[in-house]
Amino acid sequence: MKETTFLQAVNEALFEEMERDPNVILLGEDVRIWGAPRGEFKGLFDKYGPERVIDTPISETAILGGAIGAAATGMRPIANIMYSSFLGVCGDELINHLTQTRYMSGGKIKLPVTIMSYFGAGFSAGAHHSSSLHGLLVSIPALKVVVPSTPYDAKGLLKSAIRDDNPTIFLSHQMLMRRSLKDPIPDEEYTIPLGKADVKREGSDVTVVATVLMVHRALSAAEKLEEKGISIEIIDPRTLVPLDKQAIIDSVKKTGRLVVMTEEPSTGSAASTLSAIIAEEAFDFLDAPIKRINAPDTPVPFSPILEKVWMPDEEDLIAAVTEMI
Amino acid sequence: MEIAREKLIDMYRVMVRIRAFEKKVSKEFAAGNIPGFLHLYTGEEAVAVGTCANLSPDDYITSTHRGHGHVIAKGGKTDRMMAELYGKVAGYNKGKGGSMHIADMGIGIIGAYGIVGSGIPIAVGAALSAKLRKTDQVAICFLGDGATNTGRFHEGVNLAACLNLPVIFIIENNVYAESTRISDTCKLANLADRACAYGIPGVTVEGNDVLAVYEAVGKAVARARKGQGPALVECKTYRLRGHFEGDMQTYKPPEEREMWQKKDPIPRFRKYLIKKGVLAEKDAERIDQEIDEEIENAVKFAEESPLPAPEEVLTDVSA
Numbered sequence: 122m123k124e125t126t127f128l129q130a131v132n133e134a135l136f137e138e139m140e141r142d143p144n145v146i147l148l149g150e151d152v153r154i155w156g157a158p159r160g161e162f163k164g165l166f167d168k169y170g171p172e173r174v175i176d177t178p179i180s181e182t183a184i185l186g187g188a189i190g191a192a193a194t195g196m197r198p199i200a201n202i203m204y205s206s207f208l209g210v211c212g213d214e215l216i217n218h219l220t221q222t223r224y225m226s227g228g229k230i231k232l233p234v235t236i237m238s239y240f241g242a243g244f245s246a247g248a249h250h251s252s253s254l255h256g257l258l259v260s261i262p263a264l265k266v267v268v269p270s271t272p273y274d275a276k277g278l279l280k281s282a283i284r285d286d287n288p289t290i291f292l293s294h295q296m297l298m299r300r301s302l303k304d305p306i307p308d309e310e311y312t313i314p315l316g317k318a319d320v321k322r323e324g325s326d327v328t329v330v331a332t333v334l335m336v337h338r339a340l341s342a343a344e345k346l347e348e349k350g351i352s353i354e355i356i357d358p359r360t361l362v363p364l365d366k367q368a369i370i371d372s373v374k375k376t377g378r379l380v381v382m383t384e385e386p387s388t389g390s391a392a393s394t395l396s397a398i399i400a401e402e403a404f405d406f407l408d409a410p411i412k413r414i415n416a417p418d419t420p421v422p423f424s425p426i427l428e429k430v431w432m433p434d435e436e437d438l439i440a441a442v443t444e445m446i
Numbered sequence: 447m448e449i450a451r452e453k454l455i456d457m458y459r460v461m462v463r464i465r466a467f468e469k470k471v472s473k474e475f476a477a478g479n480i481p482g483f484l485h486l487y488t489g490e491e492a493v494a495v496g497t498c499a500n501l502s503p504d505d506y507i508t509s510t511h512r513g514h515g516h517v518i519a520k521g522g523k524t525d526r527m528m529a530e531l532y533g534k535v536a537g538y539n540k541g542k543g544g545s546m547h548i549a550d551m552g553i554g555i556i557g558a559y560g561i562v563g564s565g566i567p568i569a570v571g572a573a574l575s576a577k578l579r580k581t582d583q584v585a586i587c588f589l590g591d592g593a594t595n596t597g598r599f600h601e602g603v604n605l606a607a608c609l610n611l612p613v614i615f616i617i618e619n620n621v622y623a624e625s626t627r628i629s630d631t632c633k634l635a636n637l638a639d640r641a642c643a644y645g646i647p648g649v650t651v652e653g654n655d656v657l658a659v660y661e662a663v664g665k666a667v668a669r670a671r672k673g674q675g676p677a678l679v680e681c682k683t684y685r686l687r688g689h690f691e692g693d694m695q696t697y698k699p700p701e702e703r704e705m706w707q708k709k710d711p712i713p714r715f716r717k718y719l720i721k722k723g724v725l726a727e728k729d730a731e732r733i734d735q736e737i738d739e740e741i742e743n744a745v746k747f748a749e750e751s752p753l754p755a756p757e758e759v760l761t762d763v764s765a
């Protein structure tokens with residue numbers, strides 16, 4: 122066991138997968154010297170060289186398009202798109218090709234591409250470097266959406282994403298890069314299957330489905346709620362697609378109440394899709410309407426004070442839970 | 447080329463203003479008073495100043511993530527800029543945009559775009575509008591060397607060429623895009639050569655020589671105003687600081703940094719003005735001092751400006 126940060130966990134997963142499979146290649150901006158946005162790619166260029174660790178021009182279109190072509194012909198590319206907002210640049214590749222080619226080819230073409238990207242407010246980086254596109258991403262058929270909240274999960278999920286024969290996007294939150302967030306990570310290899318939720322805290326009164334940074338905010342809210350005698354169960358789906366519906370339904374059977382807390386504008390959100398699924402499939406177990414805690418339907422503001430209002434937080438969750446019971 | 451004395455002095459003043467603004471901003475950022483990402487223009491001042499000295503307030507510019515210099519050169523007020531960087535209501539964007547996104551339609555700043563290359567077709571659109579409205583306005587598109595590798599550079603320049611629009615593309619070739627040298631991502635020695643692919647004029651100038659920039663852009667602007675279409679000016683320069691504040695710049699060879707430090711456009715222009723008798727040493731010092739005071743006042747203005755009210759989160763989403 123070794124105490125490991127999110128960045129180290131991601132870096133280890135990349136080393137292990139590049140070692141395991143010579144077809145794993147990486148395309149991205151500034152991956153060579155900087156190890157890309159935050160150093161998660163550090164050391165890979167030195168070990169695997171310019172053929173497998175490819176420093177590209179500022180060309181998201183060429184990165185993702187190139188990854189698609191390489192994947193179709195036997196490679197297993199990782200395409201680094203620094204921030205989710207930049208997916209707009211390669212929207213055609215993402216929406217029309219990466220995720221439709223298999224279907225349109227009658228199942229003949231396989232595209233094992235992993236997109237790695239950042240999102241997340243809290244850093245006063247402004248809308249172009251903070252936005253979450255989760256709602257949009259889950260609405261794209263055939264794209265698996267991986268949203269780790271801890272270093273341990275990040276490592277196991279990234280390895281599975283790379284090995285998956287389908288397009289996946291692995292989204293990291295800027296605020297989880299802090300050095301104080303560490304997990305003990307086993308020395309032996311492990312993977313975490315895509316589509317398997319994790320109960321981050323057991324509880325009995327309300328089920329809270331939370332993702333990424335919101336898992337941590339829910340955990341701290343849980344402490345405060347416990348002092349008031351309220352017990353929440355926190356479920357981290359870990360992947361939005363595929364979604365571990367059963368884990369959520371099982372929890373709702375126990376608690377009868379559901380809050381879905383995600384960092385994204387509310388309309389068309391991943392939280393909305395998830396809520397609809399649970400409303401359809403577990404209505405009989407619910408004692409109260411499902412509540413969503415999301416951001417307002419606006420871009421992410423820059424000013425720290427506005428950004429704080431924009432982001433869902435502990436108080437929002439405490440208020441929602443208290444009102445529910 | 448004869449340039450009026452007042453104009454020369456003003457160009458010097460604006461370069462000093464950009465430098466002093468950023469020096470202060472860097473300090474306040476390090477002290478934790480300015481949040482977010484900060485990309486400084488230090489070392490590249492001659493490009494924005496030489497370019498904008500050809501413009502009137504109603505001409506347009508699009509800016510980038512490294513935009514402080516563009517905004518100040520186009521006439522932006524340092525106090526309202528500072529307030530924006532502090533996330534205050536008195537800021538140009540009411541604290542909603544921050545350092546990378548200062549916009550002011552009052553002086554033709556259509557916006558600054560944090561996503562590399564986004565400003566290019568937008569500047570083309572502004573030029574289209576100027577042409578349709580039959581004004582003699584031009585649009586200036588500032589972009590980096592790295593941005594010339596994006597698809598929209600090629601699509602934007604080509605459209606401008608086909609429609610013969612009054613837009614000038616100013617490539618600020620500062621050698622790097624983040625940690626990556628332009629020579630590793632583009633096989634042309636001069637990025638101005640990209641112009642010939644679209645059938646428009648392209649020139650490369652010494653970007654640390656404010657008068658060279660002024661002259662080259664001046665010709666392009668004059669052509670554009672006469673309806674002769676777009677042009678491209680590559681300004682060879684160097685950013686003297688990191689890509690963003692906090693960048694250790696390990697990718698820069700020390701000799702290269704030293705060489706460019708010696709080519710710093712501000713001492714160079716100051717020396718020139720003094721030698722030409724345009725400015726006396728003590729006049730230059732007075733300008734430096736006045737600007738320092740202005741920047742101190744800008745910080746005071748920012749500090750004293752109120753924070754946005756929480757409800758402001760929901761405003762300005764739609765017209």
Ligand SMILES: Cc1ncc(C[n+]2csc(CCOP(=O)(O)OP(=O)(O)O)c2C)c(N)n1
Nearest residue numbers: 207512560561562590591592593622623624
């Ligand atoms: C589409 C897109 N890809 C990547 C980035 C990350 N990024 C920000 S600035 C930058 C380098 C830009 O280089 P250049 O155009 O030369 O401008 P400079 O920073 O040198 O002024 C990169 C890659 C981005 N903001 N947008």
Ligand SMILES: [Mg+2]
Nearest residue numbers: 590591622623
């Ligand atoms: Mg550059």
